[in-house]
Amino acid sequence: xxxxxxxxxxxxxxxxxxxxxxxxxxxxxxxxxxxxxxxxxxxxxxxxxxxxxxxxxxxxxxxxxxxxxxxxxxxxxxxxxxxxxxxxxxxxxxxxxxxxxxxxxxxxxxxxxxxxxxxxxxxxxxxxxxxxxxxxxxxxxxxxxxxxxxxxxxxxxxxxxxxxxxxxxxxxxxxxxxxxxxxxxxxxxxxxxxxxxxxxxxxxxxxxxxxxxxxxxxxxxxxxxxxxxxxxxxxxxxxxxxxxxxxxxxxxxxxxxxxxxxxxxxxxxxxxxxxxxxxxxxxxxxxxxxxxxxxxxxxxxxxxxxxxxxxxxxxxxxxxxxxxxxxxxxxxxxxxxxxxxxxxxxxxxxxxxxxxxxxxxxxxxxxxxxxxxxxxxxxxxxxxxxxxxxxxxxxxxxxxxxxxxxxxxxxxxxxxxxxxxxxxxxxxxxxxxxxxxxxxxxxxxxxxxxxxxxxxxxxxxxxxxxxxxxxxxxxxx
Ligand code: UDX
Ligand code: ADP
Numbered sequence: 482x483x484x485x486x487x488x489x490x491x492x493x494x495x496x497x498x499x500x501x502x503x504x505x506x507x508x509x510x511x512x513x514x515x516x517x518x519x520x521x522x523x524x525x526x527x528x529x530x531x532x533x534x535x536x537x538x539x540x541x542x543x544x545x546x547x548x549x550x551x552x553x554x555x556x557x558x559x560x561x562x563x564x565x566x567x568x569x570x571x572x573x574x575x576x577x578x579x580x581x582x583x584x585x586x587x588x589x590x591x592x593x594x595x596x597x598x599x600x601x602x603x604x605x606x607x608x609x610x611x612x613x614x615x616x617x618x619x620x621x622x623x624x625x626x627x628x629x630x631x632x633x634x635x636x637x638x639x640x641x642x643x644x645x646x647x648x649x650x651x652x653x654x655x656x657x658x659x660x661x662x663x664x665x666x667x668x669x670x671x672x673x674x675x676x677x678x679x680x681x682x683x684x685x686x687x688x689x690x691x692x693x694x695x696x697x698x699x700x701x702x703x704x705x706x707x708x709x710x711x712x713x714x715x716x717x718x719x720x721x722x723x724x725x726x727x728x729x730x731x732x733x734x735x736x737x738x739x740x741x742x743x744x745x746x747x748x749x750x751x752x753x754x755x756x757x758x759x760x761x762x763x764x765x766x767x768x769x770x771x772x773x774x775x776x777x778x779x780x781x782x783x784x785x786x787x788x789x790x791x792x793x794x795x796x797x798x799x800x801x802x803x804x805x806x807x808x809x810x811x812x813x814x815x816x817x818x819x820x821x822x823x824x825x826x827x828x829x830x831x832x833x834x835x836x837x838x839x840x841x842x843x844x845x846x847x848x849x850x851x852x853x854x855x856x857x858x859x860x861x862x863x864x865x866x867x868x869x870x871x872x873x874x875x876x877x878x879x880x881x882x883x884x885x886x887x888x889x890x891x892x893x894x895x896x897x898x899x900x901x902x903x904x905x906x907x908x909x910x911x912x913x914x915x916x917x918x919x920x921x922x923x924x925x926x927x928x929x930x931x932x933x934x935x936x937x938x939x940x941x942x943x944x945x946x947x948x949x950x951x952x953x954x955x956x957x958x
Contacts, residue, residue, distance in 0.1 A: 482645040483676040484608050486684065487513065490567035492597045494518035494527055494556060496658070496761070496830060497614060497651050498573035499537050503545040504662040506554035508688040515555045515563040527556035538829040538856045541659035564604040569680065572597045572625070573614040573651075578765050587772035589618050589765065598625045602632030605642050610677045612647045616710070616762055618769045619703045622646050622671075647672035647681060648699045650706035655760065656827030668694045671702020707766050707773075711786055714763040716751040718792035724754035724949030725799060734949025735931060754949045756800055756835035756902055756929045757793040759824030764790060764833050797835050800948075801842045804927055807946060808897055813847030816921070818892035821903025821930075822854035822862050829856040831865050836902040839929075841869040844882050851884045851892050855907050859885040893919040904930040917941040 489505070491498045494516045506514040518524050526536040528550070532543040546554070557563055564570060574593035579585050594617060601611060611629065613622060629644040648671035653661040668685050672678050682694055697705070720738060727734045734754050742749030758764075767786050774783035805812055824834035831837065840850055844866065852862055866879045886892060892899060893916035901908055909932050917924065920943070926933070928947045938945055 482608050482610060482643065482674055482680075484568050484610070484680065486568045486610070486680050487511075488515065488567045489513070489569045489571065489684075490515045490517060490563040491571040491573050491614075492517055492560065492564075492600070493573035493575070493593075493615070494520070494523055494536070495573065495575060496537050496655055496828075497653065498571070499527065499535075500539055500542055500545075500653065500658040501571070501573065501614065501651055501662060503542060503549060503554060504659065505684060506549040506552075507545050509684055510553055512684070513553050513555070514549075515557055515567065517557050517560045517563045519558070519560070521558050524556050524558050538827075539655070539658045540827055545659065560600055561604045564601055565606050567605075567609065569610040569612060569684075570601055570605070571612045571614045572601075575761070576615050576617050576765070578768050584772055587768045587775075589769050591617070591621060591624060594621060595624065595628065598628040599632075601644070602629050605644070607641065608643050608645075610645050610647060610680055612649050612681060613703075614649060614651050616650060616706055616766055617703065619700055619707065619773060621703065622648050622699045645672065645674045645677040646699070647674075647677055648702040649681060650702060652706070652709065655830055656825055663688065665689060665693065669697065669702050669705055670694065671697045671699040673699065707770050710762050710766040711770050711789070713751055714758050714767055714793070715786075715789045717755070717758045717763075718789045718796075720752050720754045721757065721796045722792050725796075727949040727951045729951065731951040733951065737949075753904075754931065755904070756839060756948075757796040759833040759835050760830070761832040764793070797838045798842075800927070800929055801839050801846075803946065804839075804843070804898065804900060804925075805846060807925055807927075807944070811847075812843060812897075815848050815897045816895050817843060817848045817850055818896045818899040819850055819852040820854075820892065820899060820901045820908050821905055822852055822857045822865075823903050823905075826904045826906065827856075829858070829861075831857055831861055834865070834903075837865045837869050839900070839902060840883075841866055841873070844870060844877060844879065845874055847882075849882050849884075851886055851896070853886050853889065853892050854903065855905055889916060890919060892916070896920050896924065898925040898927060900927040901930050901932055904932050908932050909934070913937055913943060914941045917943045 489512055491502045498516055502514050502516045523536050526534050572594060574597055576589040579588045579590040626646050633642060650669055668689055670678050670681050678696055685694055723737060724734045738752040741747055742752050767790055771783045771787050808815060819840055822836045823829060823831055862885055863879060870877050870879055923944060925944045931948055
C-alpha cells in the first residue's frame, strides 16, 4: 500500500497514546496528529489550559503539549471523523487481563482492540494503514485483519476501502516516556507490506537513525514485545529473590547487584531490588505468555514464566510480614506512614502498584495509614485500596483507616513506622532527625526501595530496615 501519509490518528489517549503522539507531532510538523478517546473527561483534561491537569504525568510532556496542541496535535472524542480523515491509524487502547470467560485471569481481553478495529472498518475511507501499538498477545494482528477484511466486503458497495495492518509495539517506560520516545533503543515494525512499512519508517526517520529501525515479520514483532517485558520482569524477580537471601546471610544486595552487573554479559540495568514490579505491562504480558505457552502445550515453559509472577507476589507478602513482625506482631490501631503509591517514580500511574497490595494488607491487619505520593491523586489511591479490599473483607471502611496527605509532618506524627514504597527523589531529601522527633517510640523506617542514605540516620534514634541489607546493624535489631 503506497500512500502519502498526511494525517494520522491514534485511538486511545492513555499513557502510551498521549505521549507517543505528542512526540510524533513535535518531530513531524508536516503531519496532522489526532488523538481520540471514548473517555470525554480524559480528552477534556488533555485539552485543559492548565497543563498541570493533563491526565498523564511524565517529565517533559507539558512542554510538548504546549508546543504542539491545537497546531498539529489535537485531542478529540469524534472518533468517526478522525478515522475518516486519517491515512494511518494507531491502535493504542488498553488490553487488560480477562476477568471472566475463556482464559480468565491469564489471557488479554481484546474487546477494546476489537471495537477499535470495528470502528476503523466502518469509518475509514480509501487506503488506510493500521498500526497496533498496544501490547497484545501474539496473533492479534490476525484478529484486526479479519475484522478489517470482512468489512471491506461488507462495505464494498458503499465505499472503496482497503487496509494494511502493521505491528509496532511501543517500548517506552513510564516516568521516562518522553526520553524513551526521543531516543529509543530500537523501533520495531512488523508487517508484510513493504510500502506500508516504509510509510511508518518515514515518520520515525524524522528523529530516529534508520539503523535503529528493525523490520520483522508481524508475529516476531508481537512476540518480541512480550519477550522483552518478560525478560525485564524476570530480572526484577531475580534480584528480589536474592534480596531475601542477602538478609539471611549478611550480604548486602547493593554490593551483590554491583558486582553482578559489572559483568558486561549481565549488565547493570534493572538490578534494583524493591517491593516487586508493578505497572500495566509486566504482569499482564507474562500472564499472556503463560496462556500462549499452555495453548501450544508448552506447559514447562508456562511454569517457568509463571514463577516470575509468583516471586513478585511473594516479595510483597514477605515485606508485609516483616513489617508486622518488627512491630511486635500486631499493628491494630498503629499509625503507619506510607511514602509513595505510584508503581515507580515520576509517574502518577498506580496500575498494579505494589503499594496497593502492601497498604491493603496493612489496613486489613488493622493499621491506620497516612499516605503521601507527590503525583498520585487522592481519589486514585482510595479507589485502588477499595477495589482491593472489597474482595478480601467487605466490612472494612477504607476511609476510616486511611488519610491522604502532602505533609511529611503528618506522615510522621505519632507514627510507629514509615514505609518507603516508591523511589521518588523527594524522599531522598527527607530530614529524618526532624521526623523522628514526631514519631512514637520505638519507631521504624522500612526502606523497601533502598533510597535512604544511612549516614543521614546516624544521629536519629530510628530503627531502620533496608531491603536486602543483611549487614545493616539496624536490620538485626
Ligand atoms: C515496562 C517496560 O520497561 C517498557 O519497555 C514497556 O513498554 C512497558 O513496561 P514500565 O512498566 O513503565 O515499563 O516501567 P519499568 O521501568 O519497566 O518498571 C516496571 C516495574 O519494575 C516498576 O514497578 C519498577 O519499580 C520495577 N523495577 C524496575 C524494579 O523494581 N527494579 C528495577 O531494577 C527496575
Ligand atoms: P495504555 O497504558 O496502554 O496507554 P490506558 O488505559 O492509559 O492504557 O489508555 C488506553 C485508552 O484507550 C483509555 O483512555 C481508553 O478510554 C481508550 N479506549 C479504549 N477503547 C477505546 C475505543 N474503542 N475507542 C477509543 N478509545 C478507547
